[in-house]
Amino acid sequence: MSTEQQAGCNIRLTTTPGSADGLEAQLQVLQVHPRDNVLVALQPLPAGAALPEPFAHLTASQAIPAGHKVALQAIAKGQPVIKYGFAIGAASCAIQAGEQVHSHNLTTLLSGQQQYRYQGCEARQPEYPAGLPTEFQGYRRANGKVGTRNELWIINTVGCVNRAASRIAELARKEFADLLAQSSIDGIHAFTHPFGCSQLGDDLSNTRELLAGLIQHPNAGAVLVLGLGCENNQLATLLKSSPDIDASRIRAFNAQQVEDEIEQGLAAVGELLQQMSQDQRTACPVSDLVMGMKCGGSDGLSGLTANALVGRIADLLAAANGKVVLTETPEMFGAEQVFMARASNQQVFDDLVQLVNDFKQYFIDNQQPVYENPSPGNKEGGLTTLEEKSLGAIQKGGSAAVQQVIRYGKTASKAGLTLLEGPGNDAVSSTALTAAGATLLLFTTGRGTPLGFPAPTVKISSNSSLAARKPQWIDFDAGGLLRQGQDATEFSHAFFRYLLEVASGRQTRNEETDNREIAIWKNGVTL
Numbered sequence: 014m015s016t017e018q019q020a021g022c023n024i025r026l027t028t029t030p031g032s033a034d035g036l037e038a039q040l041q042v043l044q045v046h047p048r049d050n051v052l053v054a055l056q057p058l059p060a061g062a063a064l065p066e067p068f069a070h071l072t073a074s075q076a077i078p079a080g081h082k083v084a085l086q087a088i089a090k091g092q093p094v095i096k097y098g099f100a101i102g103a104a105s106c107a108i109q110a111g112e113q114v115h116s117h118n119l120t121t122l123l124s125g126q127q128q129y130r131y132q133g134c135e136a137r138q139p140e141y142p143a144g145l146p147t148e149f150q151g152y153r154r155a156n157g158k159v160g161t162r163n164e165l166w167i168i169n170t171v172g173c174v175n176r177a178a179s180r181i182a183e184l185a186r187k188e189f190a191d192l193l194a195q196s197s198i199d200g201i202h203a204f205t206h207p208f209g210c211s212q213l214g215d216d217l218s219n220t221r222e223l224l225a226g227l228i229q230h231p232n233a234g235a236v237l238v239l240g241l242g243c244e245n246n247q248l249a250t251l252l253k254s255s256p257d258i259d260a261s262r263i264r265a266f267n268a269q270q271v272e273d274e275i276e277q278g279l280a281a282v283g284e285l286l287q288q289m290s291q292d293q294r295t296a297c298p299v300s301d302l303v304m305g306m307k308c309g310g311s312d313g314l315s316g317l318t319a320n321a322l323v324g325r326i327a328d329l330l331a332a333a334n335g336k337v338v339l340t341e342t343p344e345m346f347g348a349e350q351v352f353m354a355r356a357s358n359q360q361v362f363d364d365l366v367q368l369v370n371d372f373k374q375y376f377i378d379n380q381q382p383v384y385e386n387p388s389p390g391n392k393e394g395g396l397t398t399l400e401e402k403s404l405g406a407i408q409k410g411g412s413a414a415v416q417q418v419i420r421y422g423k424t425a426s427k428a429g430l431t432l433l434e435g436p437g438n439d440a441v442s443s444t445a446l447t448a449a450g451a452t453l454l455l456f457t458t459g460r461g462t463p464l465g466f467p468a469p470t471v472k473i474s475s476n477s478s479l480a481a482r483k484p485q486w487i488d489f490d491a492g493g494l495l496r497q498g499q500d501a502t503e504f505s506h507a508f509f510r511y512l513l514e515v516a517s518g519r520q521t522r523n524e525e526t527d528n529r530e531i532a533i534w535k536n537g538v539t540l
Contacts, residue, residue: 313395316405
């Protein structure tokens with residue numbers, strides 16, 4: 014990986030000699046940006062170890078775990094600690110060169126809302142490289158959108174009919190097994206949830222918007238919507254909230270209004286499957302892809318490998334006029350100015366300011382500090398402050414201009430990068446990305462998770478040890494970027510080709526293990 018500007022960070026990697034057993038040489042330390050006053054250990058550094066050139070004048074004063082930070086120079090108490098070229102907090106005590114920098118001597122600088130000023134868009138439109146594929150094999154829907162899968166989805170209005178929805182899916186997979194085996198139908202899945210009853214106001218609206226987004230999703234070749242009848246989330250209102258649908262591919266009823274909801278559901282599924290069995294994949298331009306970018310269980314390498322790799326994919330897709338959606342609003346705190354400098358116009362800038370300040374106020378209203386992050390697992394992996402986690406997390410957004418800011422439950426409508434309101438929670442934010450129209454999810458992780466969602470979920474490990482330890486979870490190992498001499502551009506292009514294979518039908522690990530679920534953001538009053 015060469016020195017270059019990537020997602021706002023000038024990454025400089027320093028190599029070490031190959032190991033004695035003949036394995037590929039691995040990078041040992043990294044200075045992310047020339048302004049940084051800390052290095053990142055890419056491998057464990059024993060106490061007393063001399064660092065490689067050009068840092069040979071430094072010695073690790075204590076053992077430094079992989080992913081953790083080591084001071085490049087003396088940092089006085091109160092002085093900023095710089096990583097990615099930005100402050101990730103301040104020294105809570107004097108730090109000596111070669112000393113570990115972590116929770117014991119580094120503290121956040123974040124507090125409440127801030128004032129911002131638009132100064133124009135700094136981003137440049139990326140160019141799509143010659144030689145990369147320009148098409149994938151997808152399912153063109155009646156509304157013009159393109160799915161990467163042809164699945165029948167069962168969506169319920171309320172948790173009271175969860176078991177009925179699941180039972181219909183289970184029985185349908187058995188009853189229609191021959192049709193499934195002989196056609197282009199990719200599966201039958203029920204996506205259940207506990208909400209829809211006794212919700213009020215914005216909380217009910219959020220549930221309805223989220224479910225409406227799933228009903229309209231192009232990966233669903235057809236949808237059975239199952240209601241109860243007496244819930245706040247009324248079936249008729251939900252369907253009116255889903256205008257961008259092919260009515261011939263929807264069946265809906267309330268369980269209270271039929272004699273046997275299981276029998277009625279199976280009959281509806283049978284009708285829909287007959288229509289879906291005629292669907293075929295066709296060549297579609299890359300511009301028809303919608304990718305959602307997410308990180309979960311991050312470690313100290315996530316922002317340097319997996320997230321940076323996904324950022325390159327975001328730029329490739331934006332260059333092809335595809336859609337990229339990024340969420341996890343609280344994991345923008347401390348790094349929001351990077352996106353604001355890339356707002357395509359004043360309105361997008363204002364929308365982003367409102368999004369960030371509203372989410373900070375959400376924390377404040379619930380008497381929680383805005384910096385209550387990273388998680389214990391993040392900290393064990395080397396992340397110390399929310400600023401550090403955020404600067405690593407936003408690498409997934411690449412370097413293209415921000416074209417749109419949308420609220421939770423809404424659908425991305427513009428080519429390029431869209432920022433979506435949502436919490437950092439893996440299941441909630443990944444479901445929101447799917448409802449926003451993402452037909453592929455790119456999920457980076459340093460610690461691993463078996464989670465999967467309605468859209469194919471590509472798991473990208475930040476380190477090779479995770480990929481080797483959990484091959485049933487991980488689809489792609491971004492730790493390969495740390496191999497000596499690895500060219501980041503070639504690496505990202507190989508990954509992009511793999512993603513087009515997934516878009517064209519290659520299964521992900523979550524599909525192979527049938528890990529699929531949804532989660533809805535509960536942020537209001539329940540009766």
